[in-house]
Amino acid sequence: MNINSLSNFSATLLPPLFSTAPTRSNVTEKNAIEGRNLNFSIKTRQAKVIPILRDCSLRIPCGQFWMLLGPNGCGKSTLLKVLAGLLTPTSGTVYVQRPKSFVFQNPDHQVVLPTVEADVAFGLGKFNLTPDKVRSRVSRALAAVGMSDYMQRSVQTLSGGQKQRVAIAGALAEACKVLLLDELTTFLDENDQVGVIKAVRNSLDGSEEVSALWVTHRLEELAYADGAIYMEDGKVVMHGDAATVMNFIEAKQSAYIKQINS
Ligand SMILES: Nc1ncnc2c1ncn2[C@@H]1O[C@H](COP(=O)(O)OP(=O)(O)OP(=O)(O)O)[C@@H](O)[C@H]1O
Numbered sequence: 001m002n003i004n005s006l007s008n009f010s011a012t013l014l015p016p017l018f019s020t021a022p023t024r025s026n027v028t029e030k031n032a033i034e035g036r037n038l039n040f041s042i043k044t045r046q047a048k049v050i051p052i053l054r055d056c057s058l059r060i061p062c063g064q065f066w067m068l069l070g071p072n073g074c075g076k077s078t079l080l081k082v083l084a085g086l087l088t089p090t091s092g093t094v095y096v097q098r099p100k101s102f103v104f105q106n107p108d109h110q111v112v113l114p115t116v117e118a119d120v121a122f123g124l125g126k127f128n129l130t131p132d133k134v135r136s137r138v139s140r141a142l143a144a145v146g147m148s149d150y151m152q153r154s155v156q157t158l159s160g161g162q163k164q165r166v167a168i169a170g171a172l173a174e175a176c177k178v179l180l181l182d183e184l185t186t187f188l189d190e191n192d193q194v195g196v197i198k199a200v201r202n203s204l205d206g207s208e209e210v211s212a213l214w215v216t217h218r219l220e221e222l223a224y225a226d227g228a229i230y231m232e233d234g235k236v237v238m239h240g241d242a243a244t245v246m247n248f249i250e251a252k253q254s255a256y257i258k259q260i261n262s
Pocket of ligand 1: 042052070071072073074075076077078079217
């Protein structure tokens with residue numbers, strides 16, 4: 001069943017995760033990402049305030065691969081952009097380990113240089129590294145995403161999934177601690193979907209330092225995750241280990257099917 005069918009089905013609200021806002025002194029060092037009581041609203045031209053995120057709290061431990069799920073329009077991308085610092089929350093507080101990197105849904109917005117090697121090396125210009133160090137970082141990052149054999153390839157000849165993996169390698173080469181990944185598999189065929197998701201899993205498994213939050217509406221992708229957050233209507237309604245969240249969503253699906261059949 002498509003997860004979008006559940007959007008109007010009632011959800012259990014969680015008790016608050018935190019009693020205080022995260023600051024440099026009270027943030028849990030073992031967490032890569034913490035958001036507390038995040039609200040985000042937009043104002044229309046008629047000055048009407050529309051809430052998009054409502055009191056969202058979340059906590060993602062270091063070194064883990066988490067997914068953010070929920071029906072279309074529930075606020076997943078908005079929450080990810082708030083965590084990335086691309087949007088400022090109306091209220092609430094955010095802590096995300098640095099350096100962090102946001103990988104877009106459309107790799108053509110991110111993979112821009114002529115060859116794979118040049119593209120992955122692009123972000124390293126600011127570090128003043130020797131050519132040998134640059135090459136070594138690029139090789140390691142491409143190995144982590146299973147793209148070592150593509151170093152000299154023209155990016156124009158890559159599939160969508162391979163471009164996504166190059167974009168992820170670019171973030172890894174810069175020693176990013178947190179990857180924020182926005183619906184990377186939406187436009188990919190099944191092979192490329194699995195390739196990209198395994199590339200992220202592999203890059204985390206090879207380093208305890210990297211954590212990732214992956215936005216998706218494909219329930220089957222939860223099989224690759226350590227933990228997950230399920231949202232509806234701008235709210236976080238469930239978070240925890242991947243199996244618990246999977247059970248929660250499946251129970252909602254069963255209850256929904258029963259309801260429409262009764
Ligand atoms: N700048 C904006 N102006 C008006 N509405 C917005 C704006 N940004 C987001 N929204 C609305 O906020 C809600 C959440 O959008 P968001 O893109 O975060 O959802 P999503 O869960 O990522 O959706 P999808 O799965 O379809 O990508 C949607 O109803 C969207 O139309």
